Amino acid sequence: MTPPSESQPAPVEVAGETLWLLPECALWWPAARMLLVADAHFGKAAAFRALGQPVPSGTTADNLARLSALLARYPAEHLVFLGDFLHARAARTPATLAALRQWRAGLPDGLACTLVRGNHDVHAGDPPPELGIAVADEPLRAGPFALCHLPRRDLAGAAYVLAGHLHPAYVLRGRGEADALRLPCFVFGPHGAVLPAFGAFTGRFTVRPAPGERIYVAGGGRVWAVPARG
Template identity: 60%
Template structure:
């Protein structure tokens, strides 16, 4: 059974982009999928330290990318930093899964804007054929970044903080991944499985779009 999802279209820097329930951004004008903080190999890094965490997060991340590529016809993916979590992400099982995926998606253009974890983990394998750039990376009206607080000449698209927003009642509270859409920058939620989140306090002028996994809703 296919689950129908509902995105939210917003206008920033003169371009219409789609906030996707799967915690990614799609720029239709460039057929570009934009993903923040996928953290390949995070579970492997924890297991290397003796922490018993679930396996399969790399496969889950890759299947998530596949679903979005097929749904939207993306030709280019830009990763907004923290592609690899740590040096343990270079482990053979993780690398083999990523290389097999890359062979299936050989026509896809991939760009990585290096983040703080990438500096510690090292660059991805050359065989993945990923264009490596530093922040801010300018393209059209946008500045592709990892950190959201950089001074940029374009509208910044960033990640890093894994934003979540708390919806609360008198009796319960719910933490949902969110997009933080401001006048000069947008912060994307973390795409990766097993990455957690940081509850944010919106700044004046920020709009908050939460995702349930099936739909995106503006709550502020």
């Protein structure tokens, strides 16, 4: 199967499987027809507005539209959220929940949805039952992978971990000190990988690759590998 022409994902071979790293900060596993996203943080702007912060509205609708576009583009049978579905209990506003119900109603029939609980889910609570999203604690096994929210070193050798939580970003530097670009990234190591945050209204944590890790940055509609430093 070849990637759609309007997107330029990066294929990576890991644990005997081919995974596509998508510019939209998601991961597509073609053999399992599985789409994975981490750290959606739906309702985060609503939670901030509840604290009196003047943040923009409409971010949840925008994130859901991006996710629907991916599901229309890739023939997924299973959508997996790697933790932090809702940002906080204050995110459960009528507007946010209505947007989620409308989004779920528009998904293809038969699409399975699963949330692997993350740290924010503990406080925000599980998704409303009417969304039809199964909930599991980490690690959730799928083939050679352990689907988690937190990066896990304790599973090394037993499964290759796919996780989120860190919201990783990488700084590309030009010639001058001020010539820099900070982009979301995927981090792939010998025993596990970390996905960038899918939610657009989230912070990012700048990472530097450890020995044996590879960085793939996402931006401008494509994903590409950062050359390893000697």
